[in-house]
Amino acid sequence: MDQASDVLEVRTLALGGTSGTVPLARDFTRTALTEWGWLPAVGADRRAAAEDVLLVVSELVTNACLHAEGPERLQVVRLASTVRLEVTDRGAGQPTPRTPHRAGRPGGHGMFIVQRLCLDWGIQRVPGSPGKTVWAELAAPA
Numbered sequence: 001m002d003q004a005s006d007v008l009e010v011r012t013l014a015l016g017g018t019s020g021t022v023p024l025a026r027d028f029t030r031t032a033l034t035e036w037g038w039l040p041a042v043g044a045d046r047r048a049a050a051e052d053v054l055l056v057v058s059e060l061v062t063n064a065c066l067h068a069e070g071p072e073r074l075q076v077v078r079l080a081s082t083v084r085l086e087v088t089d090r091g092a093g094q095p096t097p098r099t100p101h102r103a104g105r106p107g108g109h110g111m112f113i114v115q116r117l118c119l120d121w122g123i124q125r126v127p128g129s130p131g132k133t134v135w136a137e138l139a140a141p142a
Contacts, residue, residue, distance in 0.1 A: 009036070009078040015061070015071040025061045025074050026054050029085075032076050038141060049141035052117045056136050057085055059110040063134070064089035072131065082119060082137045090131040094123065 013028045015021050033039045033050050041047035057074070064071035068091025077084040095111050114121050114136050121136040 006079045007077060008080065011076045011078075013074045013076075015074055017070075021065060021071055022058055022061050025057050025071070025087075028074065029054055029057045029076055032078075036078060041141075046141040049139065053083055053085070053138055056114055056117055056138060057087075059113050060085060060087040060134055060136065063087075063095055063110050064091070067091060067093055067095070068131070079137075079140070081140050083140055084135055084137045086133050086135045088131060088133045092130065092132075095134055 009032075011028070011032045013025065015025065018024060030039065033053060038046060038050045038053075041050050057076075061071050061074065064087050068089035071087050071089050073086075073088040075084075075086040075088075077086065118136040118138050121134070124133045124135065125131075
């Protein structure tokens with residue numbers, strides 16, 4: 001992640017053991033974007049940037065639900081020129097975009113979408129601890 005001095009705000013949502021985690025995570029993120037002035041969006045570019053953030057949150061949380069024993073935490077980090085999304089889960093697996101990507105095939109599009117929409121993404125693990133944090137960074141609207 002960028003230097004700590006670039007962090008403008010961090011929002012954290014505990015998700016462990018809750019139901020309806022995907023809509024909950026989207027609503028939490030939408031509230032943050034609204035409070036940061038991204039929503040309601042003025043213009044197509046700002047609207048697209050906000051929708052991309054909400055879509056990536058949905059994909060990361062859905063992947064944690066389907067493939068990683070459920071999400072534990074969502075962090076939305078506002079940086080000077082980007083927003084960083086972090087979903088911590090209990091799973092040991094390694095998320096990867098399905099290759100080759102086939103648009104007509106159902107399922108398996110989550111990490112492909114993340115890869116296409118984000119400036120960067122990756123995985124952080126803490127040695128000796130279960131689970132991981134999957135993170136993604138998107139450009140802030142101009």
